[in-house]
Amino acid sequence: MAERAASGAPCDETEALLRVAERCMPGGVLGRHRYPAETDHVPVEGSGARIVDSRGRSFIDYSCGGGSLILGYGHPAVVEAVQTQAARSMQFVSIRNPLAIRLAERFTGMVRWADRVRFALSGAEAVMFALRLARAFTGREKVLKFDGAYHGNCDYGLWNAGPAADGADGPGSSSAAAVPGSAGIPRAIEDLVLVAPYNDLEAAHRIVEAEWRSLAAAIVEPVQRSYAAHPEFLAGLRELCTAHGVALVFDEVVTGFRHALGGAAEVFDVDPDLGAFGKALGGGVPISAVAGRAEVMDHADPRRGGAASGYAYVTTSQAGNPLAAAAALATLGEIARPGVLEAMHASAEALKEGLRDRIRRRGLEARVVGFGPLWDIAFSREAIFDQRSAARADAERLMRFHLGLIRHGVMVRAGGRSYFSTAHRESEIEETLRAAERALDEL
Ligand SMILES: Cc1ncc(COP(=O)(O)O)c(C=O)c1O
Structure with missing residues (x-):
């Protein structure tokens, strides 16, 4: 295959790695997350708000190390x-x-x-x-x-x-x-x-x-x-x-x-x-x-x-x-530097407003959720305020949206909410909104 890993290694090294993972680790994974084949990925490095996987694919990343990378990768x-x-x-x-x-x-x-x-x-x-x-x-x-x-x-x-x-x-x-x-x-x-x-x-x-x-x-x-x-x-x-x-x-x-x-x-x-x-x-x-x-x-x-x-x-x-x-x-x-956390919160609100706008224009039965610098979409008509209202949202549609985002270069935790880091700026938000539009249109 023409695609090469970031390290320059041929892609079938990824396949070999995944085979080792299947053999040596329960479920072939480190924890709980398994992705369908097309969106499966082995991240190898990150910089700012972006990661590169072993096949050399680049993503804007909102998994942010499960929320630990508040300053982004490699600050x-x-x-x-x-x-x-x-x-x-x-x-x-x-x-x-x-x-x-x-x-x-x-x-x-x-x-x-x-x-x-x-x-x-x-x-x-x-x-x-x-x-x-x-x-x-x-x-x-x-x-x-x-x-x-x-x-x-x-x-x-x-x-x-x-x-x-x-x-x-x-x-x-x-x-x-x-x-x-x-x-x-x-x-x-x-x-x-x-x-x-x-x-x-x-x-x-x-x-x-x-x-x-x-x-x-x-x-x-x-x-x-x-x-x-x-x-x-x-x-x-x-x-x-x-x-x-x-x-x-x-x-x-x-x-x-x-x-x-x-x-x-x-x-x-x-x-x-x-x-x-x-x-x-x-x-x-x-x-x-x-x-x-x-x-x-x-x-x-x-x-x-x-x-x-x-x-x-x-x-x-x-x-x-x-x-x-x-x-x-x-x-x-x-x-703690003046304005750093505020800027991250403002970026998060800009992304969420952009998503709201895309949902509205498409007349979708969905709402943007996530308090503060967290974000996701709930495919639901009702307000989400507890476990039961959250469980009534369409989880299968959400999964398809998440997988669509990943296919279009935006890494989210499939089925989970997304985090913001201080490295997510205007250009990442614009790119994310373009990917979200495509993912929403494909639903
Ligand atoms: C609210 C909350 N508490 C506790 C934990 C557990 O943290 P850890 O995975 O570092 O053990 C998590 C992890 O996602 C969490 O979201």
């Missing part, structure tokens, strides 16, 4: 910080180091409600630590989560985490039946996880009032998937949790350092007791954080003694490793 500040630190040391086995200490200072300076922070590696790990701290703090065991919320791969997060048909309990019921999103999750955990419909304060009230004596935490995504919390929902949850001694946990893995420098708490003006961060924090290098009020976080102080005295085990060998801390300091330094 010079992050690359330089990582290269410099890699030569000095990548690890000190969770021993304090200057970069991690400076990062903790910067983090707690930016996130107004965070007195203390402990670093980890993945968003799920930060969520797991937040829930453990909430249990240690309250002496209770149960967790309330919301239908459709994704909190990572941990056993407590994977209940009603994905798109589901209407359950036995309708919206507003006092407890939606919890459905595990994976085999291998102990049944015993089901008794500890309560699920409520998102944006339904009345249902949350009913559950908390019935269960608060055993309820350690309510965990919520302030922006759940493509839709945001109604402001009164978060404010109401805050009041409810305070009144019943339940820890309010914000999952800021998506919103942290993206929707505002201070995360969703700043956007909605509601402060949680604890929060989990990840993704954008490291600018592409794996790092996450659990943060919170001193009173709660200090359960992770090793001077506390054993579990009987309330000590919560919150660490990992690579906690605060200097490589990730260097990347995070560089990333936070860049996004």
